[in-house]
Amino acid sequence: MTPDKYIKNYIDGALVPAASGAYLDNYCPATGKVYSQLPDSDEQDVQRAVDAAERAFPEWSKAEPGKRFRILMRIADIIEQNMEEFARAETTDSGKPLAMSMSVDIPRAQANFRFFATAIVQFGSESHHMAGEAVNYTLRQPLGVVGCISPWNLPLYLFTWKIAPALATGNCVVAKPSELTPMTAYLLSKACIEAGLPSGVLNIVHGLGNKAGQAIVEHPVVKAISFTGGTATGKKIVATAGPMFKKLSLELGGKNPNIIFADCNFDAMIVDTLRSSFSNNGQICLCGSRIYVERPLYEKFRDELVKRTQFLKVGDPFSAVTDLGALVSLQHLEKVESYLSLAEVEGGSILCGGTRVEMKGEYETGYYLRPAVIEGLPLECRTNQEEIFGPVVTITPFDTEEEAIALANGTVYGLSATLWTQDISRANRVAEQLQAGIVWVNCWMVRDLRTPFGGVKNSGIGREGGNEALRFFTEPKNVCMKYG
Ligand code: TXE
Numbered sequence: 001m002t003p004d005k006y007i008k009n010y011i012d013g014a015l016v017p018a019a020s021g022a023y024l025d026n027y028c029p030a031t032g033k034v035y036s037q038l039p040d041s042d043e044q045d046v047q048r049a050v051d052a053a054e055r056a057f058p059e060w061s062k063a064e065p066g067k068r069f070r071i072l073m074r075i076a077d078i079i080e081q082n083m084e085e086f087a088r089a090e091t092t093d094s095g096k097p098l099a100m101s102m103s104v105d106i107p108r109a110q111a112n113f114r115f116f117a118t119a120i121v122q123f124g125s126e127s128h129h130m131a132g133e134a135v136n137y138t139l140r141q142p143l144g145v146v147g148c149i150s151p152w153n154l155p156l157y158l159f160t161w162k163i164a165p166a167l168a169t170g171n172c173v174v175a176k177p178s179e180l181t182p183m184t185a186y187l188l189s190k191a192c193i194e195a196g197l198p199s200g201v202l203n204i205v206h207g208l209g210n211k212a213g214q215a216i217v218e219h220p221v222v223k224a225i226s227f228t229g230g231t232a233t234g235k236k237i238v239a240t241a242g243p244m245f246k247k248l249s250l251e252l253g254g255k256n257p258n259i260i261f262a263d264c265n266f267d268a269m270i271v272d273t274l275r276s277s278f279s280n281n282g283q284i285c286l287c288g289s290r291i292y293v294e295r296p297l298y299e300k301f302r303d304e305l306v307k308r309t310q311f312l313k314v315g316d317p318f319s320a321v322t323d324l325g326a327l328v329s330l331q332h333l334e335k336v337e338s339y340l341s342l343a344e345v346e347g348g349s350i351l352c353g354g355t356r357v358e359m360k361g362e363y364e365t366g367y368y369l370r371p372a373v374i375e376g377l378p379l380e381c382r383t384n385q386e387e388i389f390g391p392v393v394t395i396t397p398f399d400t401e402e403e404a405i406a407l408a409n410g411t412v413y414g415l416s417a418t419l420w421t422q423d424i425s426r427a428n429r430v431a432e433q434l435q436a437g438i439v440w441v442n443c444w445m446v447r448d449l450r451t452p453f454g455g456v457k458n459s460g461i462g463r464e465g466g467n468e469a470l471r472f473f474t475e476p477k478n479v480c481m482k483y484g
Pocket of ligand 1: 149150151152153176177178179207208209210212213214215217228229230231233234236237251252253254284285387388389
């Protein structure tokens with residue numbers, strides 16, 4: 001299960017290079033150096049993957065759920081048995097602290113397989129009884145061949161979050177991980193082979209979004225696309241897949257607000273606010289990047305947040321004392337830095353961070369940035385409107401509940417929101433009015449895999465998680481039977 005220098009596609013049960021033989025460089029963000037190669041796949045590889053998936057579909061879709069359960073559980077076991085290799089591969093590929101890969105990313109990848117393996121053996125469908133006349137029952141049938149496309153911020157975590165329910169419901173899958181973080185998807189293909197997943201049920205095609213990814217979205221046999229990534233990419237996917245009437249689940253960007261009332265439990269709030277600001281270098285779609293604080297608490301909050309941010313240790317992601325590792329790519333680091341310059345032009349004050357960390361030795365050329373806290377920016381400015389997706393937060397005081405809600409709702413995004421108050425009535429009242437798919441009260445990133453997950457407005461369409469995912473990956477068919 002050790003990472004290879006040459007990553008391969010997983011098509012029809014075999015590990016194969018791209019049909020063209022071409023490869024792309026895979027960078028390690030901690031060092032800024034190329035450390036492996038991934039297949040530069042194109043539509044030929046996608047075609048082979050779709051053909052294999054189509055061939056595998058009749059048997060897989062008709063397999064009793066118990067069989068699918070056993071194989072998915074075996075995949076989870078293999079990931080667990082090789083936890084450290086998976087975690088090291090994730091950290092090498094993404095720059096995130098090894099502690100995070102070990103405690104969040106890889107455990108969650110196993111949990112995704114276990115959750116959907118067990119869910120499918122308990123999944124039921126509805127019936128509607130017309131007394132004395134007829135009964136309707138709803139069949140939930142797999143769609144066929146589906147596409148799963150995932151990003152680089154939580155590589156195996158999000159990849160398996162899509163693949164596991166798609167497979168559990170009897171679909172065959174053509175999946176593409178991000179070209180920036182392909183290694184754990186490659187390790188997953190080896191785990192699937194070891195677990196005895198039948199050939200063609202899952203196919204993993206590596207490569208660029210506008211080439212391999214676009215070929216998956218365009219393929220007429222692919223019935224549905226589950227995608228997580230940027231809003232601009234989401235738009236392109238809709239433009240291609242919409243006119244083909246494909247089912248779409250799109251989890252896109254966010255510009256999530258944290259609303260902090262003066263009556264909150266300050267100690268719990270400040271710990272979680274630091275996490276929601278800078279976990280994974282702010283590269284989580286659920287990170288809170290706009291922080292609104294009730295005025296009486298504002299100065300105390302600002303001083304404490306800045307102090308704690310300055311204490312965060314940025315550096316070698318393999319070190320146990322590191323809080324923030326490297327950003328995912330040089331291009332992304334430069335994008336984040338461009339927003340820091342913009343914030344100053346827009347009149348903001350950078351209270352701490354925002355500068356590169358000078359590293360030594362092999363890490364000298366890695367992508368390290370000190371986390372930044374900015375104040376003094378209006379809602380309408382680009383820094384407060386656009387997704388930065390890095391270790392950058394803005395802080396702003398507010399005076400009334402109505403003002404806080406208006407500020408929170410004042411962007412095109414609506415993924416998640418976090419609310420801190422001890423007043424239960426206010427928590428319910430505000431949560432109801434927030435334009436977001438997920439609201440956390442007095443916590444952040446507490447996740448129950450059964451709950452609906454997704455955003456409103458430009459943060460996406462559709463929901464994943466629990467039964468929502470099982471419903472997305474199945475087509476309901478109503479059968480009406482009249483008595484006698
Ligand atoms: O994402 P892309 P990028 C946001 C974040 C980030 C910005 C751009 O703000 O700065 O998006 O990141 C594949 N057809 N998020 O450019 O391109 C691509 O190969 C089909 C938020 O890295 O959206 C990858 O596998 N697929 C986010 C996946 O889409 C295509 C997480 C995501 O990459 C494609 C990541 C196409 N035409 C970035 N073009 C979140 N919501 O968590 C690209 N891809």
